[in-house]
Amino acid sequence: MRRYESNRGLYRSRDGVLLGVCRGVAEHFDMSVFWLRMVVVLVFLLSGFWPVMGIYLVAAFFMKPNPVRPIETEDEQEFYDSYVNSPRSAAQRLKRQFENLERRIRRMESTVTGKDYEWERKFNS
Numbered sequence: 001m002r003r004y005e006s007n008r009g010l011y012r013s014r015d016g017v018l019l020g021v022c023r024g025v026a027e028h029f030d031m032s033v034f035w036l037r038m039v040v041v042l043v044f045l046l047s048g049f050w051p052v053m054g055i056y057l058v059a060a061f062f063m064k065p066n067p068v069r070p071i072e073t074e075d076e077q078e079f080y081d082s083y084v085n086s087p088r089s090a091a092q093r094l095k096r097q098f099e100n101l102e103r104r105i106r107r108m109e110s111t112v113t114g115k116d117y118e119w120e121r122k123f124n125s
Contacts, residue, residue: 009064010024010025010028010063011024011027011028011063011064011065011066012024012060012063012064012065012066013027013066014065014066017037018056019056019060020060020065020066021056021059021060021063022036022037022040024063024066025059040052040056064081064084065084079093
């Protein structure tokens with residue numbers, strides 16, 4: 001199984017100070033978080049409150065949070081994207097998978113605990 005490259009996208013960091021935007025951008029572009037924050041504060045002081053805060057909040061809204069654990073396959077990336085975009089549909093998808101597994105387990109249980117299985121086992125041994 002090949003490792004899926006999780007650094008493809010721009011994510012908000014879970015360890016950030018304020019919504020994780022600066023840390024996420026710094027990690028994505030491999031730069032110092034301190035200097036990026038200094039630039040943001042400097043632009044904040046020079047341009048005023050609303051332009052920088054507006055851009056920052058829009059970035060925080062559109063950037064997905066960094067996955068809790070590394071994404072290793074394309075299927076995991078697809079599920080993560082679907083969860084971030086629509087948690088309800090992702091939960092329904094997980095519920096369907098759980099119900100399918102439960103149905104399969106019940107069939108196996110009924111086969112193994114049935115009288116025919118016991119007779120077949122005794123006959124074969």
